[in-house]
Amino acid sequence: MTETRVESGAVRRWLSELASGNRRWIQGTVATGILAGIATIIQMVFLARIVHLGVVEQAPASVLAPLFAGLVLAIVFRAIAQGVQTHLAARCSEQVRRAARRQIHRHWRNSGPLALGQTSAGSLAREWIDHVEALHGYFARFLPQMMLSLVVPLLILVLVFYLDWLAGIFLLLSAPLIPLFMALVGMGAEKLNQQHFETISRLSGQFLDKVRGLTTLQLFGQTDSAAELIQQRSDHYRRITLKTLRIAFLSSAVLEFFASVAIAVIAIYIGFGLLGYISYGPSSDLTLFSGLLILLLAPEFFQPLRTLSQYYHDRAAALGAGAEILARLGDQESASSAGSADHDVDTEPLTTESVTDSETIGLNSVSLAFRSGHEVLNCVSLAIRKGDVIALTGPSGGGKSTLLHLLAGFLTPDSGDIHLFGKPAGSFAFGWLGQSGFLVHGTWADNLRLTSPDVSDVAIETALRNVGLGPLLDSREDGIFSKVSEDGQGLSGGQARRLSLARIFVADYAVILLDEPTAGLDSDSEIFVLEALRKLALAGKTLIFSTHHHALLALANRVLLVSGGEVKDV
Ligand SMILES: Nc1ncnc2c1ncn2[C@@H]1O[C@H](COP(=O)(O)OP(=O)(O)OP(=O)(O)O)[C@@H](O)[C@H]1O
Numbered sequence: 001m002t003e004t005r006v007e008s009g010a011v012r013r014w015l016s017e018l019a020s021g022n023r024r025w026i027q028g029t030v031a032t033g034i035l036a037g038i039a040t041i042i043q044m045v046f047l048a049r050i051v052h053l054g055v056v057e058q059a060p061a062s063v064l065a066p067l068f069a070g071l072v073l074a075i076v077f078r079a080i081a082q083g084v085q086t087h088l089a090a091r092c093s094e095q096v097r098r099a100a101r102r103q104i105h106r107h108w109r110n111s112g113p114l115a116l117g118q119t120s121a122g123s124l125a126r127e128w129i130d131h132v133e134a135l136h137g138y139f140a141r142f143l144p145q146m147m148l149s150l151v152v153p154l155l156i157l158v159l160v161f162y163l164d165w166l167a168g169i170f171l172l173l174s175a176p177l178i179p180l181f182m183a184l185v186g187m188g189a190e191k192l193n194q195q196h197f198e199t200i201s202r203l204s205g206q207f208l209d210k211v212r213g214l215t216t217l218q219l220f221g222q223t224d225s226a227a228e229l230i231q232q233r234s235d236h237y238r239r240i241t242l243k244t245l246r247i248a249f250l251s252s253a254v255l256e257f258f259a260s261v262a263i264a265v266i267a268i269y270i271g272f273g274l275l276g277y278i279s280y281g282p283s284s285d286l287t288l289f290s291g292l293l294i295l296l297l298a299p300e301f302f303q304p305l306r307t308l309s310q311y312y313h314d315r316a317a318a319l320g321a322g323a324e325i326l327a328r329l330g331d332q333e334s335a336s337s338a339g340s341a342d343h344d345v346d347t348e349p350l351t352t353e354s355v356t357d358s359e360t361i362g363l364n365s366v367s368l369a370f371r372s373g374h375e376v377l378n379c380v381s382l383a384i385r386k387g388d389v390i391a392l393t394g395p396s397g398g399g400k401s402t403l404l405h406l407l408a409g410f411l412t413p414d415s416g417d418i419h420l421f422g423k424p425a426g427s428f429a430f431g432w433l434g435q436s437g438f439l440v441h442g443t444w445a446d447n448l449r450l451t452s453p454d455v456s457d458v459a460i461e462t463a464l465r466n467v468g469l470g471p472l473l474d475s476r477e478d479g480i481f482s483k484v485s486e487d488g489q490g491l492s493g494g495q496a497r498r499l500s501l502a503r504i505f506v507a508d509y510a511v512i513l514l515d516e517p518t519a520g521l522d523s524d525s526e527i528f529v530l531e532a533l534r535k536l537a538l539a540g541k542t543l544i545f546s547t548h549h550h551a552l553l554a555l556a557n558r559v560l561l562v563s564g565g566e567v568k569d570v
Pocket residue numbers: 370371376394395396397398399400401402403546
């Protein structure tokens with residue numbers, strides 16, 4: 001996970017920004033919650049009235065019947081209000097999680113694949129799924145409950161004061177104890193929750209890395225130490241989880257205790273008051289109706305506060321997850337200083353006429369250094385015409401891949417600008433084949449439809465034949481629906497690379513960037529890749545590839561030497 005630390009104030013601000021974008025849903029949730037609270041009060045009034053009339057005044061059934069009907073109505077109304085409240089709360093949380101995921105997605109897109117590649121896929125997946133899910137409880141439960149635990153107890157308090165001001169004072173005095181303890185407990189829980197999220201992010205990343213590298217670990221006899229490391233990290237995670245749970249259970253127990261003591265005090269007061277042992281204050285006016293109603297309302301008075309305390313860990317979880325998400329979003333700065341590209345379209349001014357026309361790919365005084373004083377490219381200007389086949393060659397570490405990454409928009413230059421056919425780099429769709437091809441778990445067709453979802457089965461087959469996978473396709477029972485794993489299992493290394501290349505054929509890009517397309521390939525695959533590139537060149541595509549391979553150099557109509565910060569024609 002990222003090392004950036006985020007202050008809790010910043011997380012709170014971010015959460016309240018998310019909340020203000022969904023105020024309508026939160027207000028709806030609170031309003032229905034208040035209606036449910038009012039229905040509860042009415043229900044208790046009916047219940048106390050029925051008992052009073054039935055027991056003390058021995059009222060006939062005809063008098064009690066309408067009260068029973070009122071009681072049932074109040075219960076039904078309460079259930080409906082609670083149902084609507086849950087529905088609105090879920091909608092609110094859904095909107096918020098969508099907004100958070102949109103922010104993460106935008107950040108990922110703007111960071112580019114190189115900056116993102118520095119974080120483990122496991123951590124990214126966890127942030128996308130679990131961290132965002134951790135916001136649910138805060139928006140669906142805690143936030144509305146915070147307002148409800150103010151309004152509903154206040155309504156009950158007014159009614160209790162009206163019935164018996166002394167009982168009202170008991171409630172008033174005991175109520176602040178709950179928020180007080182909640183705040184005390186919450187201070188520790190918040191930090192612990194952040195640790196919890198950090199640990200699980202790290203554990204996920206390490207676990208995924210170990211699973212991916214299982215073969216290598218086995219070959220080097222390191223499986224035991226890797227398993228031990230995972231076990232240690234899991235144990236650390238277990239301890240943090242138990243600490244979090246301990247705090248959650250402890251806080252609930254403390255709050256339950258105080259609420260129970262307060263209710264018991266009121267029950268004793270009412271009991272003795274009704275028996276006539278208390279002569280002070282309004283107790284002599286207590287009736288079965290008022291006494292029972294106060295007793296029934298006392299737990300309801302504490303209920304919203306108790307619920308709030310239960311939801312308090314939702315707040316701590318959201319703050320912990322929010323800190324991690326914000327740390328990732330905050331990485332945008334560092335990601336762009338490491339040279340990421342903002343892919344928002346058509347925003348940059350076009351500066352030099354020679355490099356911005358719609359027929360040329362142009363670099364205009366482009367410089368880039370990963371470390372100050374060590375420029376990989378130093379004030380490079382270059383114009384590539386539509387349909388050119390460009391081979392980038394030069395010593396290892398000369399900057400060929402860097403130049404390709406700049407053209408792709410994966411990196412932004414420290415100075416200068418890059419345009420592809422009139423559009424800034426990063427906003428132009430292009431075909432890409434990196435040093436290791438990219439595959440997803442699924443069928444061959446799935447892999448080709450990744451970038452061209454609407455392409456027909458016939459077009460997929462043609463593309464596969466174009467990269468020399470025809471004979472293999474004919475030999476497979478499932479044809480284009482043959483399975484392949486994300487690390488290319490089910491295909492040889494060369495075949496997997498050709499499958500990635502076939503994606504470029506179906507997508508029909510005008511510009512194709514390839515980083516060492518024949519590196520590490522067997523001679524058969526090499527011939528097929530060369531043939532495929534020749535077909536693309538004949539089709540008028542602009543090809544730019546880095547290579548040391550003679551046949552590929554011969555295919556190019558222009559060879560550029562990338563070395564010592566310069567790019568020169570050979
Ligand atoms: N993300 C990075 N952080 C720091 N330095 C980097 C980074 N990427 C590349 N470099 C450095 O920039 C220089 C150019 O690297 P690049 O990968 O572009 O070379 P190349 O010409 O493609 O090499 P090769 O032929 O071996 O693939 C190298 O010295 C490399 O160490």
